[in-house]
Amino acid sequence: MNDEGFYGCTSCGEEIVVPLDLIAGSQQEYVDDCPVCCHPNVIHVEIDGAGDVRVWVTRKERVDRRKGLASCRRRRSTY
Numbered sequence: 001m002n003d004e005g006f007y008g009c010t011s012c013g014e015e016i017v018v019p020l021d022l023i024a025g026s027q028q029e030y031v032d033d034c035p036v037c038c039h040p041n042v043i044h045v046e047i048d049g050a051g052d053v054r055v056w057v058t059r060k061e062r063v064d065r066r067k068g069l070a071s072c073r074r075r076r077s078t079y
Protein backbone atom coordinates (compact mmCIF):
# COMPACT_ATOMS: atom_id res chain seq x y z
CA MET A 1 0.00 0.00 0.00
CA ASN A 2 1.36 3.33 -1.00
CA ASP A 3 1.07 5.68 1.93
CA GLU A 4 3.31 8.49 0.81
CA GLY A 5 2.77 11.10 -1.83
CA PHE A 6 4.88 13.73 -3.48
CA TYR A 7 4.16 17.22 -4.59
CA GLY A 8 6.22 20.06 -5.97
CA CYS A 9 6.06 23.27 -3.99
CA THR A 10 4.26 25.95 -5.99
CA SER A 11 6.68 28.57 -4.74
CA CYS A 12 10.19 27.10 -4.63
CA GLY A 13 9.69 23.91 -6.64
CA GLU A 14 11.06 21.64 -3.96
CA GLU A 15 9.67 18.12 -4.03
CA ILE A 16 7.95 17.41 -0.75
CA VAL A 17 6.99 14.02 0.63
CA VAL A 18 3.69 13.92 2.41
CA PRO A 19 2.26 11.06 4.45
CA LEU A 20 -1.13 9.99 3.20
CA ASP A 21 -3.99 9.14 5.47
CA LEU A 22 -5.71 6.57 3.33
CA ILE A 23 -8.66 6.13 5.63
CA ALA A 24 -9.43 9.84 5.76
CA GLY A 25 -11.42 9.57 2.57
CA SER A 26 -11.01 9.14 -1.15
CA GLN A 27 -10.99 12.89 -1.73
CA GLN A 28 -8.91 15.03 0.53
CA GLU A 29 -7.80 18.61 0.52
CA TYR A 30 -5.66 20.36 3.05
CA VAL A 31 -3.05 23.03 3.40
CA ASP A 32 0.58 22.13 3.99
CA ASP A 33 3.29 24.73 4.48
CA CYS A 34 6.40 24.05 2.47
CA PRO A 35 9.15 23.01 4.91
CA VAL A 36 11.70 24.79 2.73
CA CYS A 37 10.17 28.16 1.93
CA CYS A 38 7.07 28.12 4.18
CA HIS A 39 4.72 28.86 1.32
CA PRO A 40 1.32 27.30 1.96
CA ASN A 41 0.33 24.77 -0.69
CA VAL A 42 -3.13 23.31 -1.09
CA ILE A 43 -2.71 19.56 -1.33
CA HIS A 44 -5.30 17.48 -3.11
CA VAL A 45 -5.40 13.73 -2.62
CA GLU A 46 -7.57 11.39 -4.60
CA ILE A 47 -7.71 7.65 -4.02
CA ASP A 48 -9.48 5.54 -6.57
CA GLY A 49 -11.22 2.23 -6.06
CA ALA A 50 -8.09 0.24 -6.84
CA GLY A 51 -6.11 2.07 -4.18
CA ASP A 52 -4.14 4.17 -6.61
CA VAL A 53 -3.31 7.53 -5.14
CA ARG A 54 -3.10 10.78 -7.03
CA VAL A 55 -1.62 13.83 -5.38
CA TRP A 56 -1.52 17.29 -6.84
CA VAL A 57 -1.12 20.76 -5.57
CA THR A 58 -2.60 24.14 -6.26
CA ARG A 59 -1.20 27.44 -5.21
CA LYS A 60 -2.84 29.06 -2.27
CA GLU A 61 -3.60 32.62 -3.14
CA ARG A 62 -3.67 35.71 -1.02
CA VAL A 63 -0.77 34.89 1.20
CA ASP A 64 -0.27 37.59 3.75
CA ARG A 65 3.46 38.00 3.51
CA ARG A 66 3.65 40.66 6.16
CA LYS A 67 2.88 38.32 8.97
CA GLY A 68 3.51 35.06 7.28
CA LEU A 69 6.85 33.67 6.50
CA ALA A 70 9.00 34.65 9.42
CA SER A 71 6.82 32.80 11.86
CA CYS A 72 6.64 29.72 9.72
CA ARG A 73 6.05 26.56 11.62
CA ARG A 74 5.38 23.16 10.27
CA ARG A 75 1.70 22.92 10.82
CA ARG A 76 -1.15 21.28 9.10
CA SER A 77 -4.75 22.18 9.09
CA THR A 78 -7.50 20.05 7.70
CA TYR A 79 -10.76 21.38 6.59
Ligand SMILES: [Zn+2]
Pocket (backbone or CB within 6 Å): 009, 010, 011, 012, 013, 014, 034, 035, 036, 037, 038, 039
Ligand atom coordinates in the same frame (compact mmCIF):
# COMPACT_ATOMS: atom_id res chain seq x y z
ZN1 LIG B 1 8.63 25.83 -1.08
